[in-house]
Amino acid sequence: MVIERIEAQLPGVVLDRHDFRGDETVVVAGDRFLEVVDFIFGEGFQMLLDVTAVDREDREPRFDVVYHFLNLTSQDRLRIKVPVAEGCAVPSLVSRFKSADWSEREVFDLFGIPFEGHPNLSRLLMWEDFPGHPLRKDYPLDGGDRFCSQDIGASFAPEARSLNI
Amino acid sequence: MGAINLDDSVMTTRLDSVVNWARKNSLWPLPFGTACCAIEFMSMMSSRYDFSRFGAEALRFSPRQSDMLLVLGTVTNKQAPVLRQIYAQMAEPKWVVAVGVCASSGGMYRTYATLQGIDRVVPVDVYVPGCPPRPETMIYGVMQLQEQISRESLSSRKEHIERFYQSLARQEERQRASGQSGYQTVREMVLEAGEQGEQQIW
Amino acid sequence: MEPTPLAATPRPDGDRMIVNMGPSHPVTHGTLHIVLELEGEIIVKATPNIGYLHRGVEKLGENLTYQQFIPLTDRLNYCSSLMNNVGYTVAVEKLLGIQDPPRSRVLRVLCSELARIGDHLVCIGINAVDIGAFTAFLYLFRERETIYDLFEMMAGQRLHSSFTRIGGLFRDIPAEFEPLCEQFLESCPRTVDEMESLLTHNPIWAGRTKGVGAITPENAINWGYTGPCLRAAGVAQDLRKGQPYLDYDSYDFDIPVGTTGDVYDRYLVRTEEIRQSLGIVRQCLDRLKQLGPGPVIIDDYKIALPPKEKVYTRMESLIHHFKLIMHGIEMPVGEVYSATEAANGELGFYLVSHGGKSPYRIHVRPPCFPIFSSFDEQVRGRIIADAVSVLGGMNVIAGELDR
Numbered sequence: 029m030v031i032e033r034i035e036a037q038l039p040g041v042v043l044d045r046h047d048f049r050g051d052e053t054v055v056v057a058g059d060r061f062l063e064v065v066d067f068i069f070g071e072g073f074q075m076l077l078d079v080t081a082v083d084r085e086d087r088e089p090r091f092d093v094v095y096h097f098l099n100l101t102s103q104d105r106l107r108i109k110v111p112v113a114e115g116c117a118v119p120s121l122v123s124r125f126k127s128a129d130w131s132e133r134e135v136f137d138l139f140g141i142p143f144e145g146h147p148n149l150s151r152l153l154m155w156e157d158f159p160g161h162p163l164r165k166d167y168p169l170d171g172g173d174r175f176c177s178q179d180i181g182a183s184f185a186p187e188a189r190s191l192n193i
Numbered sequence: 194m195g196a197i198n199l200d201d202s203v204m205t206t207r208l209d210s211v212v213n214w215a216r217k218n219s220l221w222p223l224p225f226g227t228a229c230c231a232i233e234f235m236s237m238m239s240s241r242y243d244f245s246r247f248g249a250e251a252l253r254f255s256p257r258q259s260d261m262l263l264v265l266g267t268v269t270n271k272q273a274p275v276l277r278q279i280y281a282q283m284a285e286p287k288w289v290v291a292v293g294v295c296a297s298s299g300g301m302y303r304t305y306a307t308l309q310g311i312d313r314v315v316p317v318d319v320y321v322p323g324c325p326p327r328p329e330t331m332i333y334g335v336m337q338l339q340e341q342i343s344r345e346s347l348s349s350r351k352e353h354i355e356r357f358y359q360s361l362a363r364q365e366e367r368q369r370a371s372g373q374s375g376y377q378t379v380r381e382m383v384l385e386a387g388e389q390g391e392q393q394i395w
Numbered sequence: 396m397e398p399t400p401l402a403a404t405p406r407p408d409g410d411r412m413i414v415n416m417g418p419s420h421p422v423t424h425g426t427l428h429i430v431l432e433l434e435g436e437i438i439v440k441a442t443p444n445i446g447y448l449h450r451g452v453e454k455l456g457e458n459l460t461y462q463q464f465i466p467l468t469d470r471l472n473y474c475s476s477l478m479n480n481v482g483y484t485v486a487v488e489k490l491l492g493i494q495d496p497p498r499s500r501v502l503r504v505l506c507s508e509l510a511r512i513g514d515h516l517v518c519i520g521i522n523a524v525d526i527g528a529f530t531a532f533l534y535l536f537r538e539r540e541t542i543y544d545l546f547e548m549m550a551g552q553r554l555h556s557s558f559t560r561i562g563g564l565f566r567d568i569p570a571e572f573e574p575l576c577e578q579f580l581e582s583c584p585r586t587v588d589e590m591e592s593l594l595t596h597n598p599i600w601a602g603r604t605k606g607v608g609a610i611t612p613e614n615a616i617n618w619g620y621t622g623p624c625l626r627a628a629g630v631a632q633d634l635r636k637g638q639p640y641l642d643y644d645s646y647d648f649d650i651p652v653g654t655t656g657d658v659y660d661r662y663l664v665r666t667e668e669i670r671q672s673l674g675i676v677r678q679c680l681d682r683l684k685q686l687g688p689g690p691v692i693i694d695d696y697k698i699a700l701p702p703k704e705k706v707y708t709r710m711e712s713l714i715h716h717f718k719l720i721m722h723g724i725e726m727p728v729g730e731v732y733s734a735t736e737a738a739n740g741e742l743g744f745y746l747v748s749h750g751g752k753s754p755y756r757i758h759v760r761p762p763c764f765p766i767f768s769s770f771d772e773q774v775r776g777r778i779i780a781d782a783v784s785v786l787g788g789m790n791v792i793a794g795e796l797d798r
Contacts, residue, residue: 048729048730048731049489049490049492049729049731051730051731051732053730074616074617075616075617075619076619077619077621077734077741077743077760078743078745078758078760080745080758080760082747082755082756083756094745096732096743096745096760100616100630100632103637103638105732107730107732125617125619126614126617126618126619126768126769127617127618127619127765127768129768130764130765130768131764131765138453151446152445152446153445153446153449153797154446154449155446162451162454163453163454167454169451169454169455169458
């Protein structure tokens with residue numbers, strides 16, 4: 029499959045791979061990421077569906093930026109994960125895929141991961157001077173608002189009622 | 194010249210009754226539609242439930258031309274200052290109906306991004322629960338508002354509207370002083386009120 | 396009637412005016428904000444500003460169990476809620492490596508197609524209202540009310556039914572469903588014909604929508620378009636045919652493909668999709684008769700709740716019930732991305748599980764997100780009226796755009 033072709037063309041670039049439930053996934057380092065993308069674009073993976081991230085709070089590097097690609101001719105999918113540490117940047121794909129524009133802005137907004145080379149890296153879903161990055165694991169779900177977990181008129185007990193029963 | 198019988202052509206009543214009767218039967222809504230409740234509102238306006246029976250067919254998307262603000266759907270923290278501005282621009286008499294649980298109390302979204310009820314930032318007259326409320330429920334909510342309107346007095350400006358405009362002035366002052374955006378100012382006001390156990394910022 | 400060519404570049408001596416479209420506006424697509432820089436009536440730059448309906452669904456999902464997330468999926472694309480339920484439960488079932496029973500698969504296809512019809516009815520209706528054709532909206536909403544009646548009969552709620560469960564469905568359809576569905580299959584094609592007679596050959600409609608928002612197939616693919624907007628541009632991509640799920644490869648239907656990708660083609664593609672979906676619903680009803688009665692949820696009580704009679708009479712079922720409610724489902728460790736063909740395009744769910752009762756990360760890939768991000772390119776050099784048509788043709792639903 030395509031992972032074998034990547035390994036044949038660019039040896040040493042694949043740090044890890046799996047195909048859990050049939051989803052082909054490769055883990056690639058940030059500095060060789062653009063080479064891989066250019067190669068798979070030539071292989072037919074011409075649609076970038078989505079860019080998102082996962083905060084692995086108990087691991088270094090902290091974040092995994094996850095890209096999903098689709099090959100319209102063979103209907104194959106590929107997931108590329110790029111591990112990135114706190115504060116480090118990932119190269120932006122905006123020059124190759126216009127769909128990366130807003131997806132990368134959203135990852136920057138919600139996780140705080142900067143993208144190098146993005147023409148307009150500003151917040152997308154939250155307002156410009158919103159403090160913090162909400163989808164990080166250390167950001168509280170209620171954002172500091174007591175009324176999220178306590179009812180109006182109820183006695184304000186110090187323990188908030190959690191959503192998990 | 195003999196006496197004229199005016200029994201059939203003169204009606205005696207109080208001024209408030211007549212004015213309230215006119216107001217409650219010609220409520221022009223401003224559908225502040227954000228989410229799913231707006232779709233049920235569209236059903237309510239269509240032929241089966243027919244909201245225009247209540248004098249409310251004239252949907253006015255401009256706050257200057259409407260009297261009833263129907264908040265349909267989730268109001269997020271980013272939307273809160275927008276809602277306040279729209280409410281401020283409406284001319285009196287004006288009423289607010291919070292349609293759906295998201296507008297009434299934040300609904301199932303107990304998160305950093307959702308305002309836990311629009312009554313934290315604007316005064317509300319009627320809360321219509323449901324997720325989304327059926328069109329009949331929304332019509333019932335508007336009928337409750339009509340009952341409320343028929344009992345109003347015309348004497349003075351309503352106290353809650355006065356308090357709202359004072360809170361708007363405080364918000365603008367704070368925004369000018371700190372240089373923050375309107376979104377962040379309103380969010381901080383809401384959080385501070387929450388810290389004190391106060392539900393409302395107006 | 397050929398549309399008059401518009402100036403592609405602004406006059407250098409013109410004044411620029413900035414106009415806000417939204418976030419509270421009459422174009423009834425949910426809450427969006429577009430900052431338009433205008434020279435006269437010509438749009439020089441359009442900057443969408445989204446996030447006014449960002450409710451924090453993805454973070455909330457990390458604190459809820461997999462079953463508790465189902466009602467949140469309803470409220471993503473709220474015009475076709477059932478498709479979101481189906482998409483999410485298919486993703487969780489992929490993660491678990493299970494499959495729902497045959498009757499449940501047929502019913503899921505049935506309600507997905509009904510939801511798709513409903514979504515297209517709303518989209519075309521709202522597009523028409525924005526352009527000024529109010530009558531089409533009223534006729535189409537009458538059909539949508541019948542779809543609401545069908546959903547209410549199936550699931551108990553008109554709009555947000557949360558009908559699917561992990562491993563199948565909430566319950567089987569009642570006996571009254573089929574006659575009403577047959578009646579719907581008779582009346583809907585007639586309503587769509589009425590709507591087409593109002594719009595398709597109407598010179599005003601054609602003048603407002605032909606040539607507006609045209610896009611080439613390569614550009615559409617690069618922007619990440621999927622769904623009717625991509626098919627209108629000429630790319631025959633439909634997950635129901637390309638990567639079939641829920642036995643879609645066993646149904647007989649066509650996918651309509653346009654030529655120019657403009658708003659008129661998108662309207663035609665959606666209209667034809669309604670007709671094709673009606674055909675699929677007919678096939679589902681026939682298939683249900685063939686299959687006969689059967690279970691609609693998987694028999695594994697570690698995943699699906701046991702029936703109430705068993706919970707009240709057997710100890711083992713009581714314990715299963717308790718564990719499912721209090722501790723959730725035992726999930727394997729891993730990550731999946733599962734996509735279904737929603738009404739707007741490819742709706743994807745990316746689930747990362749660390750084995751706990753809540754997902755470690757849940758991400759929704761909304762179909763209208765990349766489509767709306769191309770709004771600037773689509774309307775530059777055109778007039779404001781075209782911005783309204785293009786917005787209608789894109790079918791932007793703020794619930795799924797912002798999550």
